Amino acid sequence: MGTAPFFYGGTVATTGKVGYTRNRNRHSAPVCLAAGVKNTGTGVLRLPGDRKSKKDDINRTGKVNWMEQSVSHALAVTAAKGRLLGMDMVHRAASGHIGGSLSAMDIMTVLYFHVMRLDPARPQDPARDRFVLSKGHCTPALYPMLALRGFFPAEELKLFRSIKGTLSGHAEMGQTPGVDMSTGSLGQGISAAVGMALAGKADGKSYRVYTLLGDGEIEEGQVWEAAMAAAKYKLDNLCAIVDVNGLQIDGATADVMPSEPLDKKFEAFNWNVIPVDGHDLDALEAAFVQAAECKGRPTVLLAKTVKGRGVSFMENQAGWHGKAPNDEQYEQARRELAAALAELEGGASHE
């Protein structure tokens, strides 16, 4: 039993004992543990005044089913923190890929704090789920997640792209705890993920493999060789996510090398295809559950996103693919991201 530190947005108060049903979904633990809520019981919740919960799924009295809303809120807070940390990293280093990191942050948050079975104290645990950042330039999304999840101290983020630290511009296994594959050469990550999934099948292991690709990246032919192999070997333990932000390094993917219709292409390659709003945490959670339930085929989530998400002047701008903000731009970006976090946390200041 526990109280409800989960609802630190201040929208919900508790009376009596509260808890949540852990058995509904094995993926719920990391967020809940991070928030200090224990794992048993049902309870009684009270909403202050006439305020209703976002999803209206909380009764005023009686048994409640509030995990959905509470987890989504906690995830939104984590994603907002991740965006701030990623922005800090890129500004401090005066280089890095912020646009595609901001578009991917919600996906990464759901993966690291709700979906994947990981133990930060044992980054090499053979039973862990694997993650391959196939769009390996988006470390300003990956490293904040690893730090917030406890793989290394957040202090280390200050040495992003510094020779004194362990956090390269592109993901590097062996150097950074929690990084399962070195990536950055687009197209290769998914091939490594296919190998990991195949090995899992061959060894009779139950771990799952996740890999995040960019929609520019899938213009690489190697991606489609990997996609063919994944279907041939019926890798239902593999889930790819394409961050469909519509932009790559030089402009719109539709101009550089049109790849749509992506759903029909992956279907033709015999994948289970799930289109999803890549900023809707509930929809992402549901899509990952669906992916895990699909048997005999690999799954791809086609996650529609906004490049530069959360910073008004970066949104949908190819120019922010791989550029650091100057001091003035950074202050503006930080103000916007801090305001978003403060709103989620019920007015706390992060300036």
Ligand SMILES: Cc1ncc(C[n+]2csc(CCOP(=O)(O)OP(=O)(O)O)c2C)c(N)n1
């Ligand atoms: C094989 C290879 N070719 C070119 C590049 C240079 N490059 C880095 S990022 C990028 C664009 C990637 O676009 P996308 O996959 O859509 O990434 P996102 O929009 O998510 O940042 C390119 C061409 C590379 N890293 N690897």
Ligand SMILES: [Mg+2]
């Ligand atoms: Mg893109």
